[in-house]
Amino acid sequence: MSEISIAARAVPPGLRSFLRTEVGGTSVLLAATLAGLLWANSPFGDTYETFWHTELAARIGGHTVALDLRHVVNDGLMALFFFVIGLEISREVRIGQLRDRRMIAVPAVAALGGMAVPALIYTAFNAGGPGAGGWGIPLASDTAFVLGLLAVIGTRCPEPLRAFLLTLAVVDDIGAILVVAVFYTESLSITALAVAVLLTGLIVAARWLRFWRAPAYLLLGFGVWAAMLESGVHPTLAGILLGALVVVYAPSGHKMLRANELLRELARDPSPELAIEASRTVQRTVSVNERLQLLLHPWTSYVIVPIFALANAGVRLDGDTLRAAATSPVTIGVAVGLLAGKFVGIALGTWLPLRFNWGVLPGSLVWGQALGGAAVSGIGFTVSLFVTDLAFADDPALQSQAKIGILAGSLLAAGFGWLVFRMAWDRGAVCAPPSREAQIPVEVEPLPPVTDADHVRGPMDAPVTLVEYGDYECPYCGRAHPVLEELRERFGDRLRVVFRHFPLSELHPRAMAAALTAESAADHGRFWDMHDTLFRNQLALSDADLNSYAESMGVPLWSDVERHRHRVMSDMEGGERSGVGGTPTFFINGELYEGRHDAPSMSAAIDAALREQTGDRH
Structure with missing residues (x-):
């Protein structure tokens, strides 16, 4: 089973982990945002600013560093947030999707367009006014909120879209950080900046000399941050710089083989020394970059960014403030x-x-999905609030107006994105693998005849046969499933429905495993029970889920995987020869059905086939 699962995965494990953490942190971030708003608008609203302006000071010899709580969050804790972004950018550039020029060209240009046009629109409203310096506020999207909203919308072929938006977000973050560094630095201390450069050079030299001592890197990293703080360049930029310098590499076959040998040796002759060596060797099979992401990303997503939201999202929403915001160009x-x-x-x-x-677009993204992603990318929050604090540091009124604009624009973008997705994904949609045209044969063969080996619902002598080529993880197949049930109920013995497998593993990493589960159930006369269960639970097709479904039906899984795989592949090969290029694809009495996948449209086609059978052409 593990080989099947690994082969089916279309998105790298690191990317899937990143997405899961971002989506999981969305609810915490939203709760913190609401808490900040409620606090600022409560009867105790005055305590909000008082609390965040509480000063903390640290004295080292004769030198004192004093920051209020808000700056501790914005300048200190957020440096760790940007450090994780730096880790992710470094990983994507060196071993991820950003290595492939054709894969990054579309999201990279899209990200640049998504920064340039909002800046121009903002400038058009504020040119020459007191808010002109806030043009950087609407530049960046909030990845956590965007991916969280996609999960709420109910994803259709989600992984390629999420991969596209994540790549776009990486470029978006780089652009926003450069904007902060170049345009929102008011004064510059050359001496402090030189110290930061020197310390960064020491980190690079330590890497080159292969000196791997974490305390030394922590001390040098803190020094870079402190020098950045003193220089006038925003210290969070130290975070992304340090993150980009962390070692990252793809898993090495040599290291994995060595780890495997040590583990076998440890099993034969355990000793403390061998256990330590095996532990270190296993750890080194994964780069420091990815290990740090695993360690820090939950902290930034579930703690640091929500604290930042709590400290910065609190804005008074009384009548005077809202009236001022309604006419404010900011x-x-x-x-x-x-x-x-x-x-x-x-x-x-x-x-x-x-x-x-x-x-090219990743996977089989279509324009409706890309436009939906563009719409929800208007949710700007974390970086937008961050730039607001820098742009209007000395003007609380403009800060308040900008924050109201961020909240309003983000809510409207979320609603607009939901509407675009609803309009774009109709019932006639089809999931297709990449380069679909290359998979369709030049000469289409007749549909393979229905045999006793097929999975059939309905009498064998029914005048109309509807054959579906489907994929258990395909959302369009899931939407068509109740339509087929309605057709069977309406036409009764006049219709037989045949299901043939066509798992699109490039798009749906669990489709093949689900198909094999259905075939295991077929060996015990439970194919249709499992078929219906899988379509009812399309979002729960993990190994544990499939085992649970099989156990509930008394079906042993993975007992004859190769035979079941051959059965599935036979369905796919026959479908490809007949012109099947995506799912769901339907044939009615051997003829490709090209209409919409709703009950009225398909009923009309079946009625026409019935009339054809009886000789009634009218």
Whole structure:
């Protein structure tokens, strides 16, 4: 089973882990945001600013560093957040999706468009006014909220879309950080900046000399952060710089073989020395970068970013504030920049590289999905609040107006994204693997005849046969499933339904395992019971889930995997010869059905087939 699961996965494990953490942290981030708003608008609202302006000071010899609590969060804790972003950027550039120019061209240009257009829109509303410096506020999307919303919307072919948005977010983050470094640094201390550069050089030298002592790196990293703080460059930039310097490498076959040998030796002759060596060797099969991400990402997602939201999202929403915001060019510029600017910029940035063949979309993304992703990317929060604090540090009124614009624009973008997804994914949609055209044969053969080996519902002598090529993880197959039940109920013995497997492993990593589970059930006369269960539980197809379904039916799993795999592949090969290129694909009495996958449309096609059988052409 492990080989099947690994072969079926289309998205790298590190990326899947990153996505799961971002989505899981969304609820905590949302709760912290609401808590900040409620606190600032409660009868004790005055204590909100008082608390966050509480000063903390540290004295080292004759030198004192004093920061209030908000700056401890924004300048200190957020450096760790940007450190994790630096880790992710470094991993993607060196061993991830950002190595492939054609794979990054589309999301990279889309990200640039998604930054340029919102900035231009904001500037159009604020040029020459007191809020002109806030043009960087609507630039960046909030990855956690965007991915969390996708989970709530109910994903359709989700992994390629999420991979696209994550790549876009990485480029988006790089752009936003450069904007902060270049345009939001008011004064610069050359001496302190030189110290930061020197310490960074020492870190690079230690890497080159293969000196791996964590305390030394921690001390040097803290020194870089402190020097950045003193230099006038925002200290969080030290985080992304240090993250980008952390060693990252793909798993090495040599290291994995050595770890395997040590583990076998430990099993034969255990000793403390061998246990320590085996532990270190196993640990080194995964790069420091990925180990740090595993360690720190939950802390940034579940603790640091929510604390940042609590410290910065609190804005008074009384009548006077809302009236001022309703006519404020800052509020309007931010809201329109996030809502319209992000959508238009990302849409244009996606279209241009595709039009000129600079790159490709991952998986089988279609325009409806890409536009939905562009719409929800207008949710700007963490970095937008961060830039607001820098742009309007000395103007609380403009800060308040900008924050209201961020909240309004993000909520509108979420609603607009939901609407685009609902409009784009109709019942006639099909999941198709990458390069679908290359998989369709030049000469299409007739549909393989229905035999006793097929999975059939309905009498064998029914005048109409409907054959479905489907995939248990395909969302469109899931939407078509109740339609087929309705058709069977309506036409009764006049219709037989045949299901043939066509798992799209490039898109749906659990599809093959689910198909093999259905075949295991078929050996015990429970195919259709398992078939219905799998479609009812499309979002729960893990190994544990499949085992649970099988146990509930008394079906042993993985007893004859190769025979079942051959059965599934036979269905796929026959379908490909007949022109099947995606799921679901339907044939009615051997003829490809090309209509919508709703009950009225398919009923009309079946009625026509019945009339054909009886000779009634009218």
